[in-house]
Amino acid sequence: MSPQPPAHSTTEAVSPAETERKTKRAKKAALAAFLGGALEYYDFFIYATAASLVFSQIFFPAGDPTVALIQSFAVFGVGYVFRPLGAFVFGHLGDKLGRKNTLVMTLVLMGGATFLIGVLPDFQTAGYWAPALLVFLRILQGMSAGGETAGASALTMEESPVGRRAFFPSFAISGISAGIVLASLAFLPVAAMSEEARLSWGWRIPFWLSLIVLIVAYLVRRSLEEPEVFEDKAEHHDLVKLPFAEMFRTHPAQFFQVTLMSFQTVTNTFMQAFGLAYATKVVGIPASTMLWVSILGSALAIFTQPVFAALSDKYGRKPLFITGVTGSAILIFVYFNVLSTGNIPMIFLTSSLITAGTYAMSNSIYPGWFPELFNVRVRYSGMAIGLQIGILCAGFTPSLGTALVGGEPANWGPAAWIVAASSIIATIGALWAKETYRTPLEQLGKPVHHPEAHGAVSR
Structure with a gap:
């Protein structure tokens, strides 16, 4: 049963023209978030796919294939280590200088780093410089990803009309799904090549193909405007000097x-x-089959995610979030069981x-x-850094799973338990967090009073 709206949730009547204007801005922000997410995670997940299929044979010395795969995934994890640093840097810039320009920076950084990975020499040509350069570019990818999703989410949420603050931001996630689809499609012909040509x-x-998505996303993102709720604070010199410090002082629980x-x-x-690596290298399923598994699930998710987000606008964030993570915890055992056989x-069904x-x-x-939990002055920093510290653990789970499972198809239990x-x-975090779906935009988060900001008006 949905909680009753709080007394303060009543908002003033909004004219149809104003509603149309806000909706148009929200749609544009959602499109920019979709394209940005598509580029960021096309770039991010072609690395994941390449790490699973080829990098262990290209950038590392010959030896035990399992050890080489663990090394390849470890470099994958390096990107996650630097995501919190990217979240800190871009969160600070986003809360100080604005969402729009910061998001343009994250976009260009990711696109440039990805293209350069495509021109790196292999280990046979450059020796240990090859993995060293790969690590450096992976760091840049990680920093970019650390600021992208939080910024796109904060901007789109702030532009969204009342009662649709989950629906429009969800297109950032649908963009991520589209990026995964594009990454998988891009690798299908690669997987079909002879091993010599592929390597x-x-x-x-x-x-190299990431440049196409980069150009389209850049043009859309450059045409965005700053959210009005942020511009109002900027115009009145009501921003904070150190958003992270202020966020941690005022919003530690939300963080x-x-x-x-x-x-x-x-x-x-x-x-x-x-x-992907377990299925292809341990079980022996063709790589092209597993890429199609990824394509189907992610393609369907492009459409199901906005539906679930719209339901959370109607029934609340907590019920759907908790149902989702609980369901994933149960189904992952079924997935790895059918994967091992x-x-x-059944792999297609359970994955989808x-x-x-x-x-x-x-x-x-x-x-x-997540951005609803923070005040506008510290929103980008709070969501970005909190999100990326949590995600940091995800980056090394493939290495941990590979080490625990080894080369035994039936030993999938440790992976599912992770x-x-x-x-x-x-789930614990969701039970602790506040329900926000009916709280007015200007009342989100805890109060942030910064005396230096008020003093700036008189200077």
Whole structure:
């Protein structure tokens, strides 16, 4: 049963013209978030796919294939280590200088780093410089991703009309699903190549193609405006000098709630990276089959996520988020069981039930809910840093899963328990967090009083 709206949730009547104007701005912000998410996670997940399929043979010395795969996933995890730093840097810029220009920076950084990965020399050519340069570019990717989703979510939520603050931000997540689809499609012809062609030049093509998405996303994002709620604070010199410090002083509980809830992302990271490697290298399922599994689930999620977000606008954030993470914790055992047997139809079914069902249910809600927990002055920093510290754990779960499972197809239990434990942590955070779906925009978060900001008006 839905909670009754608080007494303060009544808002003044809004004219049809004003409603239309706000909706138009929200749609534009949602499109920019969709394209930005598509680029960011196309770039991010072509690395995950390449790490699963080819990087262990390209950038590391010959030896034990399992050790090389663990090294490849460890570099994948390095990107996650630097996501909190990116969240800190871009969160600060987003709360000080504005959402729009900061998001343009994250976009260009990710696109440039991804293209350069596509031109790196291999280990045979450059020796240990090859993995060193790969690590450096992976760091840039991680920093960019650390600021992207939080910024796009905050901006779109602030532009959204009353009662639709989860629906419009969810397009950032649908963009991420589209990016995963594009990444998988880009690797299908690569997976079909001869091994010699794939390892020498074929793997580079998906990295080069990211330039196309970058140009389209850049043009849309440059045309955005700053959210009015942020511009109002900027015009009155009512922003804070150190958003992270002020956020931690005024919103410590909300910060930890977001961090805990962010563990729900382990489900998708584990399925996309570890699941692909486990299926192809341990069970022996063709890589092209597993790429189609990823494509189907993510393609369906593009459409199911806005639906779940709209339901959370009607019934609340908590019920759907908790149902989603709980469902993922249960279904992941079914998924890895059928994966170990090589039952292709059941792999498609269970993967889609998680990716477009339970995981989509929780994943579609956080772009609206997480920024709602913070005051506008510290919103970008609070969501970005809290989200990325939680996600940091996701980056190393593929390495942990590979080490625990080894090369034994039947030993999938540790992998499933890693995902289930992460889902339990996310549930604890959701139970602790405040329900925000009926709170007016200007009343979100805790009060932030910054005397220096008021003094700036008179200077």
